[in-house]
Amino acid sequence: MKASNNDFSIHVATVNGSGSQTANTTLMRAVFQMGVPVSGKNLFPSNIAGLPTWFTIRVSERGYLARTRRNDVLVAMNPETSVEDIASMGPGSILLLNEGVPAPKIPGDRVVYKVPFNKLVEPLVPDAKLRKLVVNMIYVGVVSHLLGIDFEEVDHALTAQLGRKPKALDMNRAAVKLGAEYATEHLKPAPFRVERRNKTADKVLIEGNQAGALGALFGGVTFLSWYPITPSSSLAESLQGYLERYRRDPKTGEATFAVVQAEDEIAAIGMVLGASWTGARAMTTTSGPGLSLMTEFTGFAYYAEIPAVIWDIQRVGPSTGLPTRTSQADLLSTAFMSHGDTKHIILLPATVEDCYTFGMRAFDLAERFQTPVFVLSDLDIGMNTWMSDPFQYPDKPWDRGKILTAEDLAKTAKFERYRDLDGDGIPYRTLPGTDHPLAGYFTRGSGHDEQALYTENPDTYKRVMDRLAAKYETARVAVPPPVIDRTKGAEIGILGFGSSHWAILEARDRLAADGLTTSYLLLKALPFTKEVKSFLESMKVIYVVEQNRDAQMKALLTMEYPELATKLRSILHYDGLPIDAQSIVDQVQEREREGVLSR
Amino acid sequence: MTPEKRAPEQSANGNKNRIGLTVADYRGAKSTLCPGCGHDAITGSIIQAAFEAGIEPHRVAKLSGIGCSSKTPAYFLSRSHGFNAVHGRMPSIATGVSVANRSLTLLGVSGDGDTASIGLGQFLHLVRRNVPLLYIVENNGVYGLTKGQFSATADVGSKAKSGRVNELMPIDVCALAIELGCGFVARSFSGDPKQLRPILKAALSHRGTAVVDVISPCVTFNNHEGSTKSYLNVKEHDAPLHDIFFIPRYENIEVDYAPGESREVTLHDGSRITLKKLGEDYDPGDALRALETIHHGRQEDKFVTGLLYVDPDKEPFEQDLKLVETPLASLPLEKVRPPKEVLDEVMSGLMTGKA
């Protein structure tokens, strides 16, 4: 597909640590302010400075925010990767080449603009170190001129970021102007441009981790313990920022929260369990390797029935996997995480808005069901920039679940911690410090009876296990249901979750344009709700789209609905990059061709 | 009058303490440990100490890891909330509990395996943070619950039941705690309740982490000849630094000793510890001296017991976090959900990109 006005992507290839972030944000925001939907994806290495990094701005009038493999505008600043970067460009694309950067032979149907960035910046910035940063603003000027990005918007975006640092603002403004002037004088017009629209009014641009942090903030988090790990750190750090700003009394300096940086993830989850057992709203954030370390404690919490909110911002592989790439491969191990028969409640945010609402909802579910609740986000949602409607202020109070106070206890003859009184599998709990002789109980793993006394009695043990299973059944009607978009007459279904959502949306449009209409189920949580089953039943074939190698969601569906399993087909994507629509379209079309042949 | 002549913490009202509870109110379930196990003797001292100190059971959280020792919280203070966690990870649970409700008194029981092997990292970080908690190590030099393997506190030359001799350096939890600035470090012996009880009471009054390492013979797996942590051997090699007396803050007792015969330490809550000299004068405020004493004790095959180190004024962890007075666990929604204006402010920032 060829680039056209308001439908293209800009690739900026720079070096990690070269300070291109302000420049890229300026470009992205300026387009956004012109009323055209954008998304920003940062492809960065596991490194502080020196390795190549790419920032992609997708400009899409139709609001497609997923990654695209298209490379319509390349700003080649990095000599290390320029040859490869340029080779990946398609016909009709635009290349902005930093003079002196190596380039292969470029076919004639690409538009090449050579810009002597270094020569331009030299007289503007005497300090060589600073020059490295400011040079990025020159490409902002050039690109904006070429693509018709309004300079007033560029200036707004720049001022929003640097308004508090007038000196830096002036210098960056000068650099933008320099780039623009150079382009006006030396460069011919580009084949496609940005045109003003009205599709971003009242929208926000935000990263998923920041959205999750806001959710936790308004969900009333009181305790956060975490151990730094990419790509989850920005959730903990932005939450800490919000808490410091909005939950610390400016007069007394007193906080209604505690943030503890733990010594490791075992301690992080241990602190969370201790805190929520005591009555705090406690959460932790982590990524794959850290989640593995939490395994023993989460199994314990499942059996001892202690609430916990655990965010996993999924990345690829082990410590020396691809820590800065995305995946959905922690699904299966999280669904059953730990020893014994365990199965967990999992929330699957697909959008930044989901991150926000699940940031609150996870606490309500954890406390209602007295169990760990996992939020499986990923690097693509968590650390990339997404356009969204602004978030709604919660219209409901929180749900703290079944907690008995001293007053409640005064009205009863006895308190049994693990007795199912309501028939929903959920017992009542008391908090330490409750001033009533009946309040105390002894928390331990699964070897307990209804009164929380130790027992190894087989019948009692089985009762405990069956009640926990019953509780999980109750959760089925409490977790967020899937979002279903049915197309009349469609026999082909697509089932997806998490960040794949965006590529699926786009892929469905393209498939439909090619004559293949589909219905779509966007799964938001485990356990599966009844809507999932009826969706599977109503479709002839269901493509399960997921970003892992082993078809983990398909495996879960197969376990749950073996009788429907033959309808399921996998669309997989696991190279570390966010899934794109074309990958889905290609795989579906190929499978459909096979299917038709074999029918 | 010397304090040992009466239990000053007991009220005049015979067998009730100052909050009107009896010893029975501090007991727990029946122990399932081996008869004669040192851990049961420590449980007895904990019950007595909590009773004498007049602690409100509902204000206590009992925490433990995994091991025979870690089972014991079920055997005392049955009215308190208890948390038998996973192996070696009680410190992280304690940290969460303490931060969530700073008004609770935390009493942790661990073993030498639980603390010095699998849990060493968490133990050190707990001490480093100075989380307010009495942390008792019931130290028998073996893994009792898994049937007698050496633990990391086994002394060099100590013989296992199987005949194997430990050649590895023991980890001294007291020395480590002192090194990390712990404000209350003591060692005692399960068979010496007269020393252990005042230590426990004082430790419960301390406002940071108090580490009490109690040598506690395992009668089933480590009580034979050749074991350094058998009853007989510990009794023979117990070298108390001083006689210890504890005077709670609500008692106004003057203790008269000849000048130079004793030392007094005032804890943060106003209670006092009196240390009566036994032989050499020992200053528990000197960390280097404490480490030296532990070191020499080991060289001479002695168990140096008593209050090894104390610094009553160390700031506890909660101070660092600058928490509101109300426990985090009991904050109402209005206190923890910011008003709509805050969301509006954040959202408008995200619309314009203004930081």
Ligand SMILES: Cc1ncc(C[n+]2csc(CCOP(=O)(O)OP(=O)(O)O)c2C)c(N)n1
């Ligand atoms: C993760 C884990 N590994 C191993 C065990 C098995 N285990 C139970 S108790 C114990 C040792 C306990 O030794 P210690 O803390 O000295 O307690 P004691 O029984 O001697 O009082 C071990 C290794 C366990 N419960 N959990």
Ligand code: SF4
């Ligand atoms: S095995 Fe040892 S430590 Fe365990 S209960 Fe028996 S005597 Fe005590």
Ligand SMILES: [Mg+2]
């Ligand atoms: Mg032991």
